[in-house]
Amino acid sequence: MNSDDPRAQRTRARLKAAVLDLAAQQELTTITVSALAKRAEVNRATVYLHYPDVDSLVTDAxxxxxxxxxxxxxxxxxxxxxxxxxxxxxxxxxxxxxxxxxxxxxxxxxxxxxxxxxxxxxxxxxxxxxxxxxxxxxxxxxxxxxxxxxxxxxxxxxxxxxxxxxxxxxxxxxxxxxxxxxxxxxxxxxxxxxxxx
The missing domain is CATH 1.10.357 (Tetracycline Repressor; domain 2)
Structure with a gap:
């Protein structure tokens, strides 16, 4: 995946916003990929396409x-x-x-x-x-x-x-x-x- 692609950048921005929203409400260890996908309005495969796990997404966010x-x-x-x-x-x-x-x-x-x-x-x-x-x-x-x-x-x-x-x-x-x-x-x-x- 080309990380410079505007669509990829928008998706990553949505994922980062979603993980920060969830992290403000609950402990990091309780955040699931399913919850992230739902909050960002993407499917689970899309989350994994951009980040290997929740921790790497949080760090990027x-x-x-x-x-x-x-x-x-x-x-x-x-x-x-x-x-x-x-x-x-x-x-x-x-x-x-x-x-x-x-x-x-x-x-x-x-x-x-x-x-x-x-x-x-x-x-x-x-x-x-x-x-x-x-x-x-x-x-x-x-x-x-x-x-x-x-x-x-x-x-x-x-x-x-x-x-x-x-x-x-x-x-x-x-x-x-x-x-x-x-x-x-x-x-x-x-x-x-x-x-x-």
């Missing part, structure tokens, strides 16, 4: 969200003060808060491992590129660039996953601003240059 998160993380000025999260990070947590049910489902215990991996990999690539183009703080030369980027990307995905699933109780960040600031203080420590010997 959330690609714009992954890109938005990666862009926001890559735009954070690493030298911003500790007491205020940078605007791109605030924007990132605002985006997550606006889609909290979806992120909780995607990153929760019954979520999509592919989505979490895709999000982490995209963030790692953005940070690796940033570090490779001279925007890496000094003092980390003894740590490979990709490892440094993967460490920070994994931390962000972990914090987002925790925040969307555990926003109640003592010791938890209740608002997106609290979560962004808490993450920024940790992230900034992992990005700041180490003192000279």
């Amino acid at each position: 959330m690609e714009d969200a992954v890109a938005a998160v990666a862009r926001a993380a890559a735009l954070c000025p690493l030298d911003a003060p500790r007491d205020r999260a940078p605007d791109p990070l605030e924007d990132l947590f605002e985006h997550v808060a606006a889609n909290v049910t979806m992120y909780a489902r995607m990153l929760g215990p019954h979520g999509s491992a592919r989505f979490a991996t895709r999000m982490r990999d995209r963030l790692t690539a953005e940070l690796t590129h940033r570090f490779a183009t001279g925007q890496r703080p000094r003092g980390w030369d003894d740590v490979p660039v990709e490892i440094h980027a993967a460490y920070l990307a994994g931390a962000l995905v972990g914090v987002v996953a925790h925040w969307v699933s555990a926003r109640e109780g003592p010791g938890h960040a209740r608002t997106r601003q609290e979560a962004a600031l808490a993450f920024w203080r940790l992230f900034r420590t992992g990005c700041q240059g180490l003192p000279e010997d």
Whole structure:
């Protein structure tokens, strides 16, 4: 199948909209291909023609969200003060808060491992590129660039996953601003240059 064909693009768009609608109402593990086909008004064979399984469809449907998160993380000025999260990070947590049910489902215990991996990999690539183009703080030369980027990307995905699933109780960040600031203080420590010997 030619993925550039306008009919194929329309079908994929319908399938992505259908899976996001269903995921807003139920856990990912309970979404069936039959339900997807019915919601998208296509037959089951059409679903399989475009996607091998529900998880790959969900990951594709959330690609714009992954890109938005990666862009926001890559735009954070690493030298911003500790007491205020940078605007791109605030924007990132605002985006997550606006889609909290979806992120909780995607990153929760019954979520999509592919989505979490895709999000982490995209963030790692953005940070690796940033570090490779001279925007890496000094003092980390003894740590490979990709490892440094993967460490920070994994931390962000972990914090987002925790925040969307555990926003109640003592010791938890209740608002997106609290979560962004808490993450920024940790992230900034992992990005700041180490003192000279």
